[in-house]
Amino acid sequence: MRKKIWVLIFVLPGIISVSAQNVSTPNRKRNMNRIELCKKNYTELFGGEALTGQGTDPEMMDILQKFIFGEVFCTGDLDNKTREMITCITLTTMQTLPQLKAHAGAALNVGVSPVELREIVYLCAPFIGFPRTLNALGTINEVFKDHGIALPLEKQANVREEDRFERGYSIQNPMYGDVIKESLKDIPGNLGLDVARFLTEFCFGDIYTRSGMDMKTRELLVYCILTTLEAENRLRSHTISNLKLGNSKETLAAAVIQCLPYIGFPPAIKALNIIKNTTLSFEEENMVRLSRIIVDPAQLNDYNDYLKEEIEASMRLEPDVIVLYAVSEKEQPNKVTILEIYANRDAYENHIKTPHFQKYKQNTSSMVQKLELIDGIPLIPGLKMK
Numbered sequence: 001m002r003k004k005i006w007v008l009i010f011v012l013p014g015i016i017s018v019s020a021q022n023v024s025t026p027n028r029k030r031n032m033n034r035i036e037l038c039k040k041n042y043t044e045l046f047g048g049e050a051l052t053g054q055g056t057d058p059e060m061m062d063i064l065q066k067f068i069f070g071e072v073f074c075t076g077d078l079d080n081k082t083r084e085m086i087t088c089i090t091l092t093t094m095q096t097l098p099q100l101k102a103h104a105g106a107a108l109n110v111g112v113s114p115v116e117l118r119e120i121v122y123l124c125a126p127f128i129g130f131p132r133t134l135n136a137l138g139t140i141n142e143v144f145k146d147h148g149i150a151l152p153l154e155k156q157a158n159v160r161e162e163d164r165f166e167r168g169y170s171i172q173n174p175m176y177g178d179v180i181k182e183s184l185k186d187i188p189g190n191l192g193l194d195v196a197r198f199l200t201e202f203c204f205g206d207i208y209t210r211s212g213m214d215m216k217t218r219e220l221l222v223y224c225i226l227t228t229l230e231a232e233n234r235l236r237s238h239t240i241s242n243l244k245l246g247n248s249k250e251t252l253a254a255a256v257i258q259c260l261p262y263i264g265f266p267p268a269i270k271a272l273n274i275i276k277n278t279t280l281s282f283e284e285e286n287m288v289r290l291s292r293i294i295v296d297p298a299q300l301n302d303y304n305d306y307l308k309e310e311i312e313a314s315m316r317l318e319p320d321v322i323v324l325y326a327v328s329e330k331e332q333p334n335k336v337t338i339l340e341i342y343a344n345r346d347a348y349e350n351h352i353k354t355p356h357f358q359k360y361k362q363n364t365s366s367m368v369q370k371l372e373l374i375d376g377i378p379l380i381p382g383l384k385m386k
Helices: 002-008 034-046 058-070 080-094 097-109 114-128 130-146 161-176 179-184 188-207 215-229 232-245 249-263 265-277 297-317 345-351 355-364
Strands: 287-295 321-328 335-342 368-376
Touching: 034 058, 034 080, 034 097, 058 249, 080 097, 080 114, 080 130, 080 215, 080 249, 097 114, 097 130, 114 130, 114 188, 114 215, 161 188, 161 232, 161 368, 179 188, 215 232, 215 249, 215 265, 232 249, 232 265, 249 265, 287 297, 287 345, 297 321, 297 335, 297 355, 335 345
Parallel strands: none
Antiparallel strands: 287 335, 287 368, 321 335
């Protein structure tokens, strides 16, 4: 076990905040000095003792341990579970497997579930390829065996062969649109369209739809993969997608700083500057959705009464509900479509928790025969309603 502690601590000191150069007022809480913080965090993670002065390079280990666990672990508002998830995905991306093994054990110690740890590795596959993903899976499976965790873990797949594209596209399009498909359309032999389809079906269909981890966490971890890979051309779009999902710029910056000891300053500073310089326009921040509903014709009048009450209450009481506009088809009035526009995803999440929405949902659930939710993006950004 002492060897395990050796390989893991490859890190650096208390990073400055995104606005950084003001070293006299570092952005971290200092109820204890960094040596005390280092010892406390190290023991929580690994169950061992930090700063022992032992080994063949005690000076380097002293520098590393103080920097990671006494400074980086105290920079930004992330809990230790999130920090270890970020560390594990960074080490997987880098293929530093001895360090991954040590931190996989630490992740389990601070509350990362076996399923979450496996999902971290699965999430890397579209970005680093299958061989390196399998290397990392072999490493964490050794950790599971050491902890008495039975393998294989329970399945988390949620797609079928016939709906991989549709399920993937329903996640991909609201966040990124068709930018990748457009960029690949002129590849010789139209092979770029195959690659675009692979991305939709494999990355978003096979991987993003899996259970075991929410979308907000997945996108934060993907940001760490891209930071590690120095994929600057993708970081801006993923900054926007993270903001849409509710991860703040401060959270993104803290995640990048958590990566810094493992990837070094240059890639981290590139990512921090992208975060700083990316702005989310009003139109990009909006959440737009079409709800297509088929209602039991025998209960249509009751359904319409509940829907009218819910929409009127939402528009009156919720300032971040921008539009709720319902129409029925002229020839088939039991087919209802609702245009929903919210200021952002948080506004939507708050909306579905309101008493008036819950009343509508509970009273109409038996009336609805089919519900289809389609997220969208404005084709004419900035167009104002009269």
